Amino acid sequence: MIRQVSVFMQNQEGRLAKVLRTLADAKVNIRSLTIAEAEDFGLLRLILQDSDAGVAALKQAGIMANETQMLAVEVPDEPGGMASIVEVLGGADISISYAYSFLPKNTDNAIIILKVPDADYDKAIELFSGDERTNLLARDELLTR
């Protein structure tokens, strides 16, 4: 399971800096980051090299954080790569709640982090496992990419 750490941030100066500084001080590397914003708050979505250490550090600092199960799918970095991911799920009527890209260090492939509804999670794993165009990554695989 790929674990995303979600952090609640009030729309206040210095909130993001505090989160990032906390992770840096705990020596937890951020492998991917995206921010979803609403009118007066934001959600910071993180893939951390060490989720346990990251969550512990954030909680220690009084920052609200919890985890969400995600999928990581590797595809060739070429036109149609992302389309193949969407097609795998679309064929089974599974919607993508949101997605963002992961920054790999050791491959030229593209890696997409996906959120599907929890009810469709197992089904999505099954679909990607049986698909040749895409490569579903396990947690250890992702973090060494």
Next chain:
Amino acid sequence: MKYWNETFETMPQDQLRELQLVRLKQTVERVYANVPFYRKKFQEMNVGPESIQSLDDIRRLPFTEKDDLRNNYPYGLLAEPLSQIARVHVSSGTTGKPVCDGYTHNDLSMWAECVARGLAGIGADAHSVIHDAYGYGLFTGGLGIHGGAERMGASIIPMSSGNTQRQIMLMQDFKATVLTCTPSYAEYLGETMRDEGVDTSALPLKAGVFGAEPWSENMRKNIEALLNIKAYDIYGMCEICGPGVAIECPEQDGLHFWEDFFYFEIIDPETGEVLPDGETGELVITTLAKEGMPLIRYRTRDLTCIIPEPCKCGRTHRRIARLKGRTDDMMVIRGVNVFPSQIEHALLETGYVEPQYQLVVTREGSRDQLEIKVELKEDFNLDSINALEELKAKIEHEVHSIIGIKSKITLVEPKSLERFEGKAKRVKDLRKI
């Protein structure tokens, strides 16, 4: 017309005291005989109608609290059978069990007399056109002013609240001479007229009677300038009889309370001890002529003081200073009474949040704004923005359904709001009024 009822309004103080004593005895006899709640309470304290030989003996009687009214809702404190009750009013913005009052025909008549005296005092008469923009309905404002204006024979525009454009049009068309509403709405009306280029100096409007929420001298000056009128303060509450319990005269220096109908005391809210005239404390009211729901030593939670000096206007009835605040945490937002406990109740109803919150009240222009900062639960799923927006909408809806006013909900991190060791201070009132 200067007085509505000169005999009573200028009755010498010693005669007023005699009348008060007679009426106090009658009231105590009435509640002792007809209201089990009072009889039980009096018996527990070993007092009864015979205990009242002088006005000072009132101090032997127990206080009545707002909770007593709630606990005896709806009809428990009535001293008359329902067949004699002509109308009920219910106070604004309360959850679960509200505070209500039942009035007989005589009570409504007394109330109308109070309001008519006040209106006459500020220069209104049968020729006046009174634009009554207090809310009509369970709230006492609209119908209270209405009753007094009708008693006086003035022309009433029973406008009720809301729909500002229509208000402005009708005020002009019907040539209103007196405006009655909450002070913040008066200010808003004035600002809107100014912005729309209405020349208020050309209007026949002369006076306004504003109450149901606290307002300052600065706000008075502002309203007077905007509307080109004299603005007067009026005091009252549903439990006693709505607006008109006390009202300013043209001197604009304190509110005369009608001593033939009400007995006022100022107490130390901590000890319950009666304070001398001139000292600020909690206002305690005993009704002297009410039939439906007489109240003995009712603790209003309003802070003020009694001004004993005779007023230049000629009325002998003493005055209270304009209200100086509350002894509890009640807020008045857009004329609606709001207790933090109601909001806490609404939050718990949603089930998702910690009962940790802070209320921030501000005034933007002439509109009160309520912001509710709510701490998220530690384990609230942060996966989706939608879930958080839905939570906000749900809280907003729940709060609105309980207090009747819209609020802005701000979600904050767990444990981010200030914690208090003693009594929590959940209200930040930033209004400059």
